[in-house]
Amino acid sequence: MFPYPSGTLHLGHLRVYTIADVLARFKHMQGYKVLHPIGWDAFGLPAENAAIERGVHPEKWTLQNIEVMKGQMKEMGGRWDWDAEIRTCDPAFYKHTQRIFLMLHEHGLAYQAESLVNYDPVDKTVLANEQVDVNGCSWRSGAKVEKVMLKQWFLKIKAFQAPLLKDLDALTRDGRWPEKVLAMQRNWIGKSEGAQLWFDIFSTGSEQRFEPVDVFTTRADTLFGVQYIALSLRHPIVQQLAIEDESLRTFMERARDLPPDTKEGFLLRNIVARNPVAHVRGTTGPSIPVYVAPYVLDDYGSGAVMGVPGHDTRDHAFWRKNAGDEPIRLVVSAKQGDLPMPLVPRSGADVPIVERGFVTADIEGFGDMTSKQAADEVIQAIIDTGKPALPTANWRLRDWLISRQRYWGTPIPIIHCNSCGAVPVPEKDLPVELPKLPDSFFQGRKGNPLAEDEIWKKTSCPKCGSAAERETDTMDTFMDSSWYFFRFLDPKNENALVDPSKANSGMPVDLYVGGVEHAILHLLYARFISKLLATTPTWPKGYLTNGEPFTRLITQGMVHGETFTNPENGRFLHPDEVDLTNPSRPVIKATGVTPNVSYEKMSKSKYNGVDPGATIAKYGADATRAHMLFQAPVGDVLEWDEKKITGVQRWLHRVIRLSAASWIPDDAVEKFVIPAQIDAKLLNILQELSTSTDAKSASRESLLSVVKADEAKLWTQAQQTIASVVESYSQTYSLNTIVSDLMMLTNSIWDTPHASSITPYLKWYSTAHLIRMLAPIAPSVAEEAWHLLTTCTGQEPSVLTVFATGFPEADLAIVPLLTSTRRCVVQVDGKRKFEVDIQKIPDRVLSQDRQAVAKFVLVELAQTEDGREWLDRESGKIWKASA
């Protein structure tokens, strides 16, 4: 996910781009053609706010920030395809954003509608629902958001809701996308299966007539338990009655300020409703009271609810508050044949039964049916009486409001003409560029600069030629990021957003890495636009499976900073206020008291931010990268503890020293092939054994007689490390365990004693493997080490860069021949817990996947080690084998 150019790189950026860089370098070493692009999500409010505060053009501010951040990224030691760099604020880019808008417009998927929107009175802009927090405040300015009616542009994402939901299924396979993200997407789209039912409405006092009220319910089986109808504040009946009912108007006024979950209600005395099941019974049925209730949402279903206090928690609370102590009927029970007692207040059991079950036996014609069956049959029964009822699904997803009343965004390419209406800007006139305004124009300005630029606004209608005005709204920046990844494949193309043949070969994105904060909106919008492009007739089909843009997704966790608080008053302390001479016992300088230490989301007010540039300057990019990966699995929160970097730094130094160690034999030649000088006996045996598929025990013995135990152990570990590291790089993305695997291999090489004349060769090869495996994580250290290792004999190496050596491949066939037991690391949730030695694992198991091996190991442990205990050093917990 490309960054927003806020001005400085933070540790979150460092983390996400390290992960992506490491994986890109790994794939590159494996011989893949890798595109690892970067660009800038360059439109947006912070630039405009900076412009208003400081009187500097948003573009100037943005471009400066990009330069600074680019410099910082280069210091990270990352390698990006800078040739494909893009900026969304570049007219050459946003020309295509505008074309996508027009494509939507042409297909009736972009429309203008008068709607009640969230308006931020501080930023003076409309906000999407998701930019308003639970307290009704703006995500950015924190101002209390107001509801106002405005004409806005919307994109009809709802037209794609079914495939947006269904195609998530394919992304669950082999953990392609994190389950958590899939669940958030599903929940956001929010499909509820249920029914639409109609309740007739009668006036009690007047001659007034009303349309039947339709309700959406997921529980048609509870229809027999309906005790009231509740209407939202904006329901047409409420609006109609409010004209003449002053007390209703007062209630509606007051309701605006109530919290969304309020159970306040207003009884409409002049009307009653009738349950449609009455027709099934051939009766008129009892009259049901009708309330106005703010807890009913205006924009969900039909803005009306059939109230079932016996089976819904909200309805129950509402009923008790407004109808008082009346007993509440139960019509569904957990057990078939049950006849539960009605709910009475303050009885201790005045709780609704919200689970589905069986319709109670006393309900004629439906008693004892399952909830599911009763729901289906009651709908059919109503239809049979000639009244309407409809099985239907309701979706939580709303169309996407893209209008923003701001300058720094992609202009919406529409011209408003008095006679022709909203006319698309013709293709030849694209892009509609933002006007060039002087810096001073922005200083202290409120409102939408575009709307105030009379010159820019005035134009003529492309259809009839008469005087017309440009649309002055710009697009939500999520629109820019909904398609940018296509552009990397063809960043300079002026005629199309991407050449279809390039899109065909390059899409979908194989691996997408970014923060979980984008789990809902960005990904949903990117999926929407990708589906649009994949279904547009002018676009070649078939290059995107289901129109899904991202095959695999990694969401990296947040980086939390070390936070000091004064235990006496809870105040956050600046690190300068704390004496850190003894890192394990910090002391507040002023008082001598020990501060509370915690890890929290980095923020200015907590003084716990860390500048990645300073860390890199102090410890080097490679140590910073390796530390970052080592401290936590990629998806977890990372508690940034700088003190621990030194351990990683020492390890990297050790790798360098290994590469220039004195034991390196003079004839360990530069070429990355098995040197002819290596002990011929070993070479023969190694080769013979690793190529023969069913190794005979005789050769096994001969190998074991040549290779000393320590040598066998080292070589075994080297091979197993390669296998484990390859799997971590390519499947599990368990980058933290790569670092620990490599640390252990380093130590083993270092510690292996000189047992025979072949030891130096085995150490040389193990070191070569180690360096190649390390290269994606610590590229500079690896290059240096490679150089040392391959030139130690004074010859020019044949392979100048470690990145051209390919990635090591494990020779697992040789492992069982070298050892009679196998060391297994047991991890729980990606964290190393303990190690066990398992008697030889059969080759047929080894040739299967990791799960099969793990299963074998578990069964082995349970049977042969029953009762044995292992200590988990980190948590102090004991793990016990048990059959």
Ligand code: ANZ
């Ligand atoms: C009667 C009923 C009985 C309901 C029961 C639930 C349980 P989801 O699953 O989120 O789609 N509902 C319908 N429209 C509403 C609105 N505009 N504002 C607030 N609530 C509304 O929720 C569907 C349920 O939410 C519907 O099913 C309806 O209450 C309520 F034992 O109908 B139910």
Ligand code: ZN
């Ligand atoms: Zn016109």
